[in-house]
Amino acid sequence: MSVPPPQYPQYPQYPQYPHGPGPQWSPMPPPVPPALNAFAVTSLVTALLVCLAPLGLVFGLVALWQIPRKGQRGKGLAIAGVSVSGAVLVLAAGLATVGDFRVWTFSGPARDDSGAVTEPGWTTVQSLDVGDCFNPGAWMREKDTPPLGKGGVQVIPCDEAHRAEAYATFRLAEQEQFPGREAIAEVAWERCAELFIDYAVDPEGSGRLRTAYFHPDEVGWNAGRRTVQCWVVRPGDAELDGSVRRRESDFDTDQLAFLSAAKPLYVATALRPAKSPEQDLAGAKAWAERMAEAQAETIQRLEDTELAGAERPTERLVAELKTGLPLWRKVADASDADAFLESLRSVERHSGTEHVVQIRTALGLPASANQR
Template sequence: MSMPPPSYPPQPPHHQPGGYPGGGQWPPVPPAPAPAPLNAFAVVALVTSLVCLAPLGLVFGIVALRQISRRGERGKGLAVAGLSVSGAVLLLAAVLVPALDLKVWTVPARDDAGEVVREGWTTIDALETGDCFTPDDKLPEKDSPSLFDSGVRVTPCDQPHRAELYASFTLTGEEFPGRERIAALAWPRCAERFLDYSLDPAAFGRLQTYYFHPDERGWLSGRRTVLCWVGRPGTARLDHSVRNDGADLTPAQHTFLTALKPLNVGSVLRPANGPRDDLAGATAWAERMAEAQAESIGLLAEAELPGAQRPTEQLVAELEAGLPFWRQAAEASDADTFLGHLRSVDEHTGAAHARRIRELLELPVPGAGGDQVRYGTRQVRAGDGTAGRRNLTGPGPDVTS
């Protein structure tokens, strides 16, 4: 019996998957070579240059390039970028630092008594009574930034400095009282408190009192403090403290200076405007001067000043002779009459006798030719806003000494 032919074409012979008819196996493909390692110094160089550590970035960049060249490592671009940024920062610093006069902000060091023993920088509102300081650059003028936020260099008082803080006090009230009202309050308080701080101002030559006070923006932010400070007129500097509370004085020296204090306090409170501009203010001041001179006369008459009794009696006599002219000035009806009485007062100051007493008591004597210490008061506004200054008194009055 014959078999019928298949109904489908014959299949080709079976081969193993992946092979080719009549062919052998291919060799395996070798793995790709590992990348060169990234140089760590190259990364560090870029990072340090970006975080303002330019000197380190420069050093790390140079080290990275040397290692990359020797070891065949990657990171040359990072190292070059780090070098470029570091170099640019250092170049910019070399140009800007001298122009900007940048300072290192270090806190002043104090001893156990609170006195500054190493200079440093702080803000005006952080000053303490007795601190000797120099304002940053110069005192701001009108429309300058807030003074209380300005920097001052605080130094030991035996080093050259511009100013010495001698008192502070706090103003009251919710609403800002205005610049003129603050001036009217601050000026006499600062003047009087200086004579509490320095019993013998004649010992230090010409001085000028100043004060910082808050402006309107500072007032609204809660600032109420007035800071009183003293310095030389103009830009002259001090090289010692002007504090003299009497602790180092002999009993006779202390007695003499205390007797003159009422007269000195009255003198520094001379009004800003003369009698032609403000006769009422001038006559009121003359009345206070009459009271102050009478008080000083009484204290001097009772003072025991061994070795200086004779010039003390002469000083009392001169002041008694001048006292009626103060009282007449207080009642003057016009400026010319007032000034005439003041000229008569000037003839009876007793300055020569006062100098002789100072010599005998071994107190510092005012300069030759009868030069006496002059006082005035300046104000400097301070706070969260503008700052300014003006001379409130013009040339200050002579302080009898």
């Protein structure tokens, strides 16, 4: 027996609309997005320009007030603008407490093709070039030097009156842990003294000077900075009226020979400890031993050198230094501070200063600090 096929219900047929007159169907157009708030964009842009960060903060706050009221987009941009501007302002306030860092008028110095500064400008300590003459900010101290990066400096042409001159940089030995300020000072003080002799060639011809240095602090060390920046300044508030830099080409053969012979004594003298024998007898005695070694080396160099036109004063200087040499040994062996100072006074009577003056005059070198 056959089973009839199942009967399915008939679904209604929807009308078919011909192409032509009548209702036409097309996709729904996309919704129009809210307008982007202009202050939000301006806030982020000005914040990134750093020097306009205060405006960026104002624009961002205006945008955050307008966006919900006008139904606009850009809240994220406004928040970013406010955040960046606020961070810049906080950083600027922190720098202002440690230096004369002019964040809102910051502009680097103008330089010529050789790199020499032609127009004054402000920069960071890290950006100083060897040979730059500058005025440190209000953080400058006479008996201490700041970590590298603590404050800004005004770089000016060296033919204008200035306080200081950057003359060398060098990197400290790599090690993971920060070695501490005293360990850095021990290395930096000696190395900067030696490098200054190479930079000035004739330190006596520049008058009384004091070498100093910028160094990385613990934060900078952990960030990978290992550079020491050496600079020179006159004691007190005196200013330099020109660069102290000299090149070997500025001197003739005899002048260079004499300056080379005197270099060990120049370096050792520059390393005279800041603490008195009463404060640090061991350090004072170590310096006296170094002076004895430097004087012996200078004597040997002078004996091996012929200085045309200055033969007699050179012989007298050698004789005087030889007389003073055992006295330096006595200073280095002093039992107490009083004995140290007494022996040091005996040494000073045999420094040969008058013979040095005669040699410099005969060789045509400028007057030394002792003649001024």
